[in-house]
Amino acid sequence: MRSAGESVLLTDLYQLTMLQAYFDEGMAETAVFEFFVRKLPAQRNFLVAAGLEQVLDFLESLRFTAEELDWLGTCGRFSRPFVDSLADLRFTGEVHAMAEGTVFFPDEPILRVVAPLREAQLVETRLINLLQFQTLVASKAARVRLAAGDRLLVDFGLRRAHGAEAGLLSARASYLAGFDGSSNVLAGMRWNIPVFGTMAHSFIQAHDSEADAFERFARAYPGGSTLLIDTYDTEAAAHAVVALARRLAGENIAIQSVRIDSGDLGEHARKVRAILDAGGAGNIRIFASGNLDEYAVCKLVADGGPIDGFGVGTRMNTSADYPYLDCAYKLQEYAGIARRKRSEGKATWPGRKQVFRRLAADGMAGDTLTLDDACDAGVPLLATVMRDGRRVAPQAQLADLRELARRQLAALPPALCSLDTAPAYPVTVAGPLRELAEAVDRRTAAFRST
Incomplete structure (x- = not known):
């Protein structure tokens, strides 16, 4: 039997009930979904993208086992033709993403999936699960690193992490974000993270x-x-x-x-x-x-305590002050037509998007959120990482991602490095994207009136 994290059934029931309905309707056109964070947790000025490599592992190995198909066929919820259709389901689509270690901000997609509808829909729950957790921990760990300066930092959080996978992935995420190592021995074996004890x-x-x-x-x-x-x-x-x-x-x-x-x-x-x-x-x-987080580390450093290194555990690995991100994986296009959610407080920008980052001599100067096929000033942050269901390059090395995160944190405007809330980093929504949103609204309003 596969581990929970490897099973396609580690998902929400509604993913499968939707797939059954799509199957019955014959809906199989290309869909575009994007993962993004709606807003920053209080007192957070930035986030650090993490978890992409685990997402790509999951997509490359996506398949139903005979045991899983047998259970679906006998649970009383799904038709036999639908269950039979899942036997050869594989992920065949594209993934475009920000590299792990990239600093990002609200409404900026850090991952886009382009695939046949049932493939793109089925993976939603696990993708959110993987990206949200590691991004949360990496972002917390980055704040600890900023507070600690160049002092030794070691992840001590395994024993109180919320499960084995969380303990392992938090060791990875914290190392990516600038920690020097972990007490987690398996993390040392799997990713060559320095182990301390x-x-x-x-x-x-x-x-x-x-x-x-x-x-x-x-x-x-x-x-x-x-x-x-x-x-x-x-x-x-x-x-x-x-x-x-x-x-x-x-x-x-x-x-x-x-x-x-x-x-x-x-x-x-x-x-x-x-x-x-x-x-x-x-x-x-x-x-x-002992119960350390970025605030405790900052105070100890500010008070001049002669401490050469810190072991940081529970409060970082669980992101104890803000233990989740207000994030989403939403449909932005189906069958070549841009789509948009208009729910109160949860509206999305439609279509395939790109983020361009402008850089000044002293670091990051501002981002532009625009359409994927637009040209804008700055460096595009999303790149193609998977095509036809396979990585386009070898698996990224954690040491390289760690160096990218270090450079990203060094490029942050100084105000954003504070542990207190700073003025928001400038993210501009480009005119073509606003125009597309208005066009989608007109189209959906016309359908509602007929």
Whole structure:
């Protein structure tokens, strides 16, 4: 049996009921859907696109298994001819997308699917699921990176992530957005993300003496260990680390850093730094963790806490302050005719669209949202990444995407790097797109009046 993430049945029922209705009506023309975010979460000034590679993996492997088809045929909801038609269903369409790591803004499509209607419709739920989550985490992680400057950042969120896939993909998304690594071992194997680890309080508690625990762990990893020092008394443990470092120095056994995971992290760090420096252990770094997010990191940095790195987990991996994006995957064209949703507060811009970004000497200067076949000043952000159901280029390397994200964040206007709400980045809706929307409205109004 395939994993949940690989199954086509990991979808909403209405995708299949619509496909049944399209099948009965013989509707099989080309459809165009686009994924975009309607509005930014409060206090977010930008988003970072992520999740495209997993989307392409899903589309390339799209197919119903015999077991899934058997279940659909016996669940009582679908006709046998329709279920039989699904046996050879594959994704045969095109995908146009922004590269992962690209900064984007509301109403800008980061992905467009062009495919026969049933293919483009069926994939909606999983595409939103993949793009929304990684984009959410990458955007949160980017804010942590901006707050931390060049300090070490490690993803610590696996254990409280909302499921195994979320824990794995959040490690990927945070690394893409600028983290230095993750505690997630599988992420290290799968994507070559640097893996970091220290020890748990249980290791200390399992030994009768905290000092003995430190020494045994340091000897187990003579090339450099990180010792957790807040199990009992943080400052007393720091003194024990100084004494141990002196003893082990002659054996070329290194203590790389100490980790503080509780209490007033800034105050403890100052006291521990003073103890280490006074004891001749100034080369030992201080690593902090414990309910951190971009706001906590920003405050610790602003207060001058002598902290060299941070482990950031739950609040980033769940995007605890804003745990979802107001995003959508909507039909923009069918059978060659532009379509538009007019729902109150959820109206869409019709047709196939492109985003052009204008760049100045000091970075990003503004975007234009326009029709895909229009020419405009700036760099087009959406490119063809899949044709005839297959990638047009080898799978993107995560290291390359990470570098793209770094350059994108460096190009942000300084105001947008703030953790507070800044004036909106300028995104202009071009005249031809507005004209198309008006034409679609006139056409749909005429149909409603007949």
